[in-house]
Amino acid sequence: MIVFRILLGATLLMPLRAEAREIYVSNERDNTVSVIDAATWEVARTFPVGRRPRGLTFSRDGKRLFVCASDSDAVQVIDPDTGKLLHDLPSGEDPEQFALAPDGKTLFIANENNATTTVVDADSRKVLAQVDVGIEPEGMAVSPDGTLAVTTSETTNMVHWIDTATLQAVDATLVGQRPRHAEFTRDGRRLWVSSEIGGTVAVIDVASRRIVETIGFEIRGISSDRIQPVGIALSEDGRTAFVALGPSDRVAAVDTETFKVKAYILVGRRVWHVAVLPGGERLVTTNGVSGDVTVIDAASLKAIRSIKVGRYPWGAAVRPTEMARGVDGRSAGAAE
Amino acid sequence: MSTRADFSDGGRKGSRATRDAFRALVAAGLWLWAGAALAAPAGAPLTIHYLERRIERPTPLNNEPRVPEDEGLRGAELGLRDGNATGRFVGLTFALKPTVVAPGADLLAALAALVRENGGPPRFLVVNAPADDLLAVADAPEAREAVLLNVGAPDTRLRDRDCRARLLHVSPSRDMLTDALVQLLVHKRWGRLLLVSGPGPDDALYAEALRRSARKFGARILAEATFDARGADLRDSALKEFVLLTRGPDHDAVAVADERGEFGGNLVYNTAAPRPVVGTHGLTPAAWGRPVEAWAAVQLQGRFAKLAGRPMGPVDWAGWMAVHAVTEAATQLTSSDPAAIRDRLLSKKFEVGGFKGRALSFRPWNGQLRQPVFVLWPGAVVAAAPVEGFLHRRTELDTLGLDEPESACRAFGGHG
Known part of the structure; x- marks a missing residue:
C-alpha cells in the first residue's frame, strides 16, 4: 500500500475525480500488464505476468488483481501494488475470460479449449464445478444479483445460462456468429451480447432468455466485414452502451432505450475492449494492433488522447479505490 | 417425402433405427420439436455422407x-x-458415414451401395473427388435428393458452365486462389511475372487461372516457359537448368504452375534473378495451412491436431467447413429437415464462421462459398485476401473468383 499512497500524494493537484485511478491493461504478446495512472494518463509501471494474458479483473477491495494467463493455463492472483504473483488459481485449460460474482469470491472462468466453464472459489482456491458448455466459450458475465452466470461459446454460437445455485447449465440461447462478450445491464433485466463475425449485438431479455433486439452497425467507407463487435461496456447511468468494433477501429455509442447508434468514435487499430472509469466521464479502449489505449470523453463522444502500452493490449480493468469501493466493481469491462 | 430410415445411422427401417432413435432421444432428454415429425423422428441423427475417390500422387520431392x-x-x-x-x-x-474408394475403383457403384445400405438416397453428401467424378455423382439418380458439398475439386468450370443446382463448393476454386495471389502481388507492385508451367492438364488449368487473374487485376505475364521434370534428376540439374529456364525480361516474380509438385519446390532460390517464386510453390494461395493462426484459427488448429495427430491441410479445412455449414444451418433452424437446411444454406440470411475473420456464405449464382484465401509460405501467412484496396459493391470477398456477371452458371435460376 505504500506505493499506492505515494501515488496518491503525487496527484493531489489533479481534479479530485481522477485521483489515483489506475487502469490495468493486459498486453497479450508481451506477457505483461501496463498500469496507467488516470491522473497523468501515463504508464506508471509495467510488470510481467503469465503467458498470453487476456481477461483481468480486481477483487472488490482492489487488493488483488486476477489475470487470465491463457497459455499458462492459469488464473494468476497478483498484488497490484508490487506486481508480484501471490498464487495461481486452478482455472482449467486455456482460461480466456472470467467474471467475479457479486459475492466477491466466486470466479466463473471460460475455458476456451475444452468447452467448459470452471467455477472457482478464489478464497479457498478450490474448483467448485466444471460446467459443460458449447465450443470455445469466451464471454463470461454474472448477473448483478448473482443468481445467473452466462458464457458465450464462439463456435456453438450460443449464450449458455448457468444457475449459480446448482452450477448447472439450464438453458441456451442462439445468437449471431461468434459471440465474444456478454454484459448484464445494471438492473439485471437485459443481457447484451456481441457477435464478432455476425457483426451484431443481441439484446436479450433475461427473464425469457429471448432476443428482444438485434443491433447492426454501419460506418460510411468501412466494409461491413470489418465491423466486428467485441467488447461491450455500459455507462454508469445505464443510458449508453459502448461497443468495441474490432478492425473497423471504432467504438459505437448505442442508446440503450432506442438501440440507435449515437456516434462512432475513431480509436486505435483493432479495438478489443472498453472500460468505463468511475464517474462516467471517461472511458478507455484497448487497441490490439496499434498497441495503445484510447481515452474517450463520454460527454462529447470523442477520443481525447492515446497512450502507448505493450504489444497487443487486450483487456482493461480499473482498480477500485478505497473511496469508490462498493460503488461498482464491474466498471472496467471488469470481466474482460 | 423422406422416410425415417433416410436419417438413421445406417439401419434400414425397423427395429435398429427405432432403437437408435430411442436411445438418442433418451440421451438428449428432449421431446419432438415442431415440424420434425415430417422429416425425422426426434433425436434420430441427421446423416451426412462423405464420399471420396483416392487419387494417385507422385512421391514428393x-x-x-x-x-x-x-x-x-x-x-x-x-x-x-x-x-x-x-x-x-x-x-x-x-x-457421418464415410465411403472411400481406391483410385481405380467404381465410384458410382460405391454410391449405389451406399444408398442400399443407407436405406434411401443420401441428403447431404460431402464429396472429395476430381471434377469428372464429382459431376458423375451429381448427375447420378442415387444423388438426386442430395446437396453435394465439393471439398476436393478446385476446377473453375464447376462454378461456371458445368455447375449443378445442388452442388455447393466449399473449397475455393483455382481462380479464387490465383486471384488472391495476384491481388497481393499487385498490392506490392510485384506485377511483372514470368510463368513456368508443368506438363499436366491441371498445370494448364492453374496457368490459365493465373493469366486470367493477371488480366483481372492488372498484372502482366511477360514470358512463359514449360518444364517437364520427367526423366530429370533435379538434385543434379536444378542449379543449371532453372537458371536457363527463368532468364527473361526484367520481372518481379516467377510464377509456377506445378500442381503435382514435380519441380516447383526446387525452383525456389534457383531462379536466374533474385526473385521470389509464387504460385503452386514458394508463396502460395491456399484455403488453409499450418501457419494460419489469426481469427482464433489457432483454436481450430489445436482441436484438429488433437484429433488427427497432424496439421490441418486445406482439404481438411474444407471437410470441416462442409460439415460445419450443414450442422450450423440445422442448428440455426433447430431442425434436421433436409429441405429446410438446403434452403437455409442457400438463403441470403445464412452466415457461418470459418475461422477466417469474416462471415462466410454461399454465392447464390454458382454455389461457391465466399471466403478469404490465405497467401502463405510454410513459415508464415503473408496476407489474407481480399487484400486491402480491392473493392466490390457487394462484399470484398466477391473480388475473388467468378462474380455474378462473369459466371455462365444458370442452374441456380439466377441471372441470364
Whole structure:
C-alpha cells in the first residue's frame, strides 16, 4: 500500500475525480500488464505476468488483481501494488475470460479449449464445478444479483445460462456468429451480447432468455466485414452502451432505450475492449494492433488522447479505490 | 417425402433405427420439436455422407511429407464432433458415414451401395473427388435428393458452365486462389511475372487461372516457359537448368504452375534473378495451412491436431467447413429437415464462421462459398485476401473468383 499512497500524494493537484485511478491493461504478446495512472494518463509501471494474458479483473477491495494467463493455463492472483504473483488459481485449460460474482469470491472462468466453464472459489482456491458448455466459450458475465452466470461459446454460437445455485447449465440461447462478450445491464433485466463475425449485438431479455433486439452497425467507407463487435461496456447511468468494433477501429455509442447508434468514435487499430472509469466521464479502449489505449470523453463522444502500452493490449480493468469501493466493481469491462 | 430410415445411422427401417432413435432421444432428454415429425423422428441423427475417390500422387520431392491419406475425412470428422457438441443444446444429433474408394475403383457403384445400405438416397453428401467424378455423382439418380458439398475439386468450370443446382463448393476454386495471389502481388507492385508451367492438364488449368487473374487485376505475364521434370534428376540439374529456364525480361516474380509438385519446390532460390517464386510453390494461395493462426484459427488448429495427430491441410479445412455449414444451418433452424437446411444454406440470411475473420456464405449464382484465401509460405501467412484496396459493391470477398456477371452458371435460376 505504500506505493499506492505515494501515488496518491503525487496527484493531489489533479481534479479530485481522477485521483489515483489506475487502469490495468493486459498486453497479450508481451506477457505483461501496463498500469496507467488516470491522473497523468501515463504508464506508471509495467510488470510481467503469465503467458498470453487476456481477461483481468480486481477483487472488490482492489487488493488483488486476477489475470487470465491463457497459455499458462492459469488464473494468476497478483498484488497490484508490487506486481508480484501471490498464487495461481486452478482455472482449467486455456482460461480466456472470467467474471467475479457479486459475492466477491466466486470466479466463473471460460475455458476456451475444452468447452467448459470452471467455477472457482478464489478464497479457498478450490474448483467448485466444471460446467459443460458449447465450443470455445469466451464471454463470461454474472448477473448483478448473482443468481445467473452466462458464457458465450464462439463456435456453438450460443449464450449458455448457468444457475449459480446448482452450477448447472439450464438453458441456451442462439445468437449471431461468434459471440465474444456478454454484459448484464445494471438492473439485471437485459443481457447484451456481441457477435464478432455476425457483426451484431443481441439484446436479450433475461427473464425469457429471448432476443428482444438485434443491433447492426454501419460506418460510411468501412466494409461491413470489418465491423466486428467485441467488447461491450455500459455507462454508469445505464443510458449508453459502448461497443468495441474490432478492425473497423471504432467504438459505437448505442442508446440503450432506442438501440440507435449515437456516434462512432475513431480509436486505435483493432479495438478489443472498453472500460468505463468511475464517474462516467471517461472511458478507455484497448487497441490490439496499434498497441495503445484510447481515452474517450463520454460527454462529447470523442477520443481525447492515446497512450502507448505493450504489444497487443487486450483487456482493461480499473482498480477500485478505497473511496469508490462498493460503488461498482464491474466498471472496467471488469470481466474482460 | 423422406422416410425415417433416410436419417438413421445406417439401419434400414425397423427395429435398429427405432432403437437408435430411442436411445438418442433418451440421451438428449428432449421431446419432438415442431415440424420434425415430417422429416425425422426426434433425436434420430441427421446423416451426412462423405464420399471420396483416392487419387494417385507422385512421391514428393525433397523428402517432403506425403499428402495424408485421410486428408478431408479427418476434417469432416472434426466438423461432426463440433456439430454434435453444438446440436445437443437444441436436441439435434448428426452422424457421418464415410465411403472411400481406391483410385481405380467404381465410384458410382460405391454410391449405389451406399444408398442400399443407407436405406434411401443420401441428403447431404460431402464429396472429395476430381471434377469428372464429382459431376458423375451429381448427375447420378442415387444423388438426386442430395446437396453435394465439393471439398476436393478446385476446377473453375464447376462454378461456371458445368455447375449443378445442388452442388455447393466449399473449397475455393483455382481462380479464387490465383486471384488472391495476384491481388497481393499487385498490392506490392510485384506485377511483372514470368510463368513456368508443368506438363499436366491441371498445370494448364492453374496457368490459365493465373493469366486470367493477371488480366483481372492488372498484372502482366511477360514470358512463359514449360518444364517437364520427367526423366530429370533435379538434385543434379536444378542449379543449371532453372537458371536457363527463368532468364527473361526484367520481372518481379516467377510464377509456377506445378500442381503435382514435380519441380516447383526446387525452383525456389534457383531462379536466374533474385526473385521470389509464387504460385503452386514458394508463396502460395491456399484455403488453409499450418501457419494460419489469426481469427482464433489457432483454436481450430489445436482441436484438429488433437484429433488427427497432424496439421490441418486445406482439404481438411474444407471437410470441416462442409460439415460445419450443414450442422450450423440445422442448428440455426433447430431442425434436421433436409429441405429446410438446403434452403437455409442457400438463403441470403445464412452466415457461418470459418475461422477466417469474416462471415462466410454461399454465392447464390454458382454455389461457391465466399471466403478469404490465405497467401502463405510454410513459415508464415503473408496476407489474407481480399487484400486491402480491392473493392466490390457487394462484399470484398466477391473480388475473388467468378462474380455474378462473369459466371455462365444458370442452374441456380439466377441471372441470364
